[in-house]
Amino acid sequence: MTVKRSVSLPDDVAEWLDQQPNVSAAITAAVRAQMAAAHLQEVLRRAGIEVTEAGRARWRERLATPIPADALAEGRRMLGRAG
Template identity: 50%
Template structure:
């Protein structure tokens, strides 16, 4: 079941949405990702993790920095290792 709603968004968001062939699907996916993140944070809090906006922002920056260091060569090597391991042919390297 679906429900039609009208929303107001800032100009920059409207411009981004204008690029999407299916705005409803894009927004639905985005909201569902947000909901999944909220469920994850709630579950982590329930088992004792104390999450702060500052800590989450720092973790996000650390992840961005790590991803920026992934070179095309490193990505290709990782893909090759994954392929080898999925076929049971992985050899241990020094």
């Protein structure tokens, strides 16, 4: 079953959606990603792990750092051996 909704969006979001071949699919994917993140946060909270904005910022910084070429090559080598 599907339900039709009417929403108000910022101009930049509306412009991006206007460029998508399937607006409903784009919105559904974005909302489902948000739902998954909220679910993960709830699971972590129930396990006694409180995720803070400072912790998120540290992970964003870590993820923004490129993986060293030698570590990436070693990971690929290990994956090739596992297959």
